[in-house]
Amino acid sequence: MNLGLAATLSREITKSNVITELSDDMKDYFKNKNYGSDIKEVAIGIICVSQGFDQFFKIKKPRYTKDKKNIKSEGFEYEIEKCFEYSIKLDFEKFQNSSEEECKKIVAKEILLSLDSLDSIKKKIKDFDWDQFKKDLENFFKEKNLI
Template sequence: MDIFFGVTVSDKTSHLDNFFREVEGEIKALINQNSAYGNSLKFIYIGIFYVSPEYSQFFKVRKPKYCYENIDTGDGQVEKTAVRFEYEMLLDFEKYKDLSYDEAKLSFLEDLFNSMDVLGTDAVRKKFKDFPADQFIADSKNLFQLQ
């Protein structure tokens, strides 16, 4: 499994891009160290929009989606299987704009983990049967010492 943050920031906020990459890197390291997250979900993509108000009209959060691949079942058959889950989040510009780096990172972590609730929905559990969403979220929170 792997995770990727697709980050869109406006020019006025680009100094905050570092902590998005820092958090992404730490979660990637967690995933690489832990094989208990199953084999069905190969990739989580989180689109993160942090843009100033004059640009926010161009960035609307779309509903979560599954991406499929054709998987060889081993008996000569090919099965279309969900392997990737994508969702987006829009961060509140006003909430972050005057925060220090550390305060913004902590606030982002809270918003990120709140957004990860979508991973534990029944629909996602049905698509990725062996992915322990609750365990993944708990491990990620523990990584950043959040409860």
């Protein structure tokens, strides 16, 4: 399964590499895992913007794309299929004022918390082992000493 993080950050944030590194590590960890036939890719949007921009960056509702779909966005074109995507929002001040290690812990905690709020979409996706996916996420974060 392909799992990645997509960051939308205020330009004041100097620790964007934290999310990129975490995303790369997650991608490696999950690349050979399979939780069922309904989801091949999970994309989690990470929003962390200063108060002045907060109103422009809302959390997106969870979305599942079953059939192949071509996406054109910001000059890029790509194809998705069996893709589950949603976003979470981090506290800007807390993230900005934390060390890189603390930032990773903030992201890990918020991702795990977000899984509990996905009940409505879970009912639509029949062949996916949500429990094992959550356990593997927890194990990944434990191995990295983030929880």
